[in-house]
Amino acid sequence: MKNNKLTDSLQLVIFGASGDLSQTKLIPSLYKLFKRGRLPEEFFLLGADHHFENRAEFLRNLSETVREILPETFETALWEKFAKKLNYLQIDFEDEAGYKELSRKLDKKEKSYRSSRQRIYYLATAPGFFPLITEKLDNFDLAGSDGADWPRLVIEKPFGYDLESAVEFNSKIYRVFPEDNIYRIDHYLGKEMIQNILTMRFANMIFEPIWNKNYIDNIQIISTEKQGIKSRGKYYDKSGALRDMIQSHLLQMLALIAMEPPENMATESILQEKIKLLKSLAETPLLNLEDNLVLGQYSKLERPEKYIPGYQEEDKIKPDSSTETFAAVKFNINNLRWRGVPIYLKTGKRLEKKNTKIFIQFKSDFHPSFLDNNEPEANLLIIKVQPREGVSLQFNAKKPGSQNEIVPVFMDFCHKAPRDLQSTPEAYEELLAALIRGDQSLFTHWKEVKNSWLFIDQLREFIDTREIKPEKYLPGSSGPESMTRLVARDHRQWWDDAALEEQEENL
């Protein structure tokens, strides 16, 4: 684990500082960190890309965006103070002259700093630029330093397209930056409830003894979105739900839920256990995929009052595209703890609601006297990631006033008031703070990425060899019809169903 002290000086270079991610998430998060005194005293941000002519234009646009994104937090006087720390360099990522100027600017600034070369290079660009920018940083001697911890390189997902491309991409980056200095973003890891999973599991005696195949019937990790692909067509059509969501966010959540207890809570120990889990997952053959995998693609919705384009009509999407916008898969983890416990993952776009939840369903075994008429419901632990954060536990109680009627009730721990968190900067704020501290625990290691791709590649191979086409579903629905069969075949149900949600949310 790295030193967790706040560093004294920092130069943060954001490549792609005018892009959507930087303007709506990264820079608003940095502003909030500044407001809370969580940025180093000597802090300097340099935005680098080709979009704006100069600093004034960059700042004008940025302040408008941040004001819109953070209506309650934005204070003009404070923003002006923060803006003094922001600079801009118009640069073409492919053009050598820009890197020369970048080097000159960074060196000049550091002359007045207490520490030199404490730099972070954040690649908020299309993934195709990652190897190129890294190579140029090396060519212009921008990557080396005296201290082992610096400079740091931050890369956004996706880390490749499959295992082969990820290996190639990683080996190019490794030529310049060592693993310890690479911070791979999976923004779900910045979410409060995700960080809370290990505390919940290992700081509560009531869960860990029953966290295994003897007591758990199945695990469901579900992340659905109401929105379509927005303006990300070019990226999404080559990616799809398996690569975009399951390879990263859903498998990361699974790793935290299913890993063995780490030796201690240090980053290195947690990482070792996550890697072991993902490795055993990658090594477990995926069986009966014809029954256990469902792919879907949203069709258009044509109503007098509303028209929603289908996926194939979206901008930059091929009209005959067979990219999946929905995926559900069932599998097992072949280790002592989980052998035989079905894991169900489900994700999709343009569905009825935005919802990320983890459901742990416990086995049902009741006293015989409760089995006569209304059989009790299974106990269910729900970890709510977004839009609400919290945990609730469903258990059975006697209906007040009745003689022996049993009803399921919820015990709820709600972390935040209802609020849409996915596109707000909170997760990035946590990630940026960890990055500045040099804390790798919220970032993904290459070995996690590699094993996740091994898992996805197995699914892709099945899909590609069988030429499986996604099943259509209507925008606003719960997904393609076959997804119900996926669980009904096992006499189970998806737990994100409307009735349960309503019951639980009306607490």
Ligand SMILES: NC(=O)c1ccc[n+]([C@@H]2O[C@H](COP(=O)([O-])OP(=O)(O)OC[C@H]3O[C@@H](n4cnc5c(N)ncnc54)[C@H](OP(=O)(O)O)[C@@H]3O)[C@@H](O)[C@H]2O)c1
């Ligand atoms: N946006 C999100 O919410 C989000 C979420 C998760 C992950 N990500 C990942 O984050 C990364 C950035 O996403 P984004 O949506 O912010 O991308 P983006 O909007 O396309 O931003 C990229 C920026 O780089 C500039 N640029 C493109 N080519 C350039 C070149 N040759 N030289 C200099 N500048 C160039 C673009 O300027 P022009 O527009 O003028 O070309 C733009 O300002 C991607 O890897 C994406 O997958 C994004």
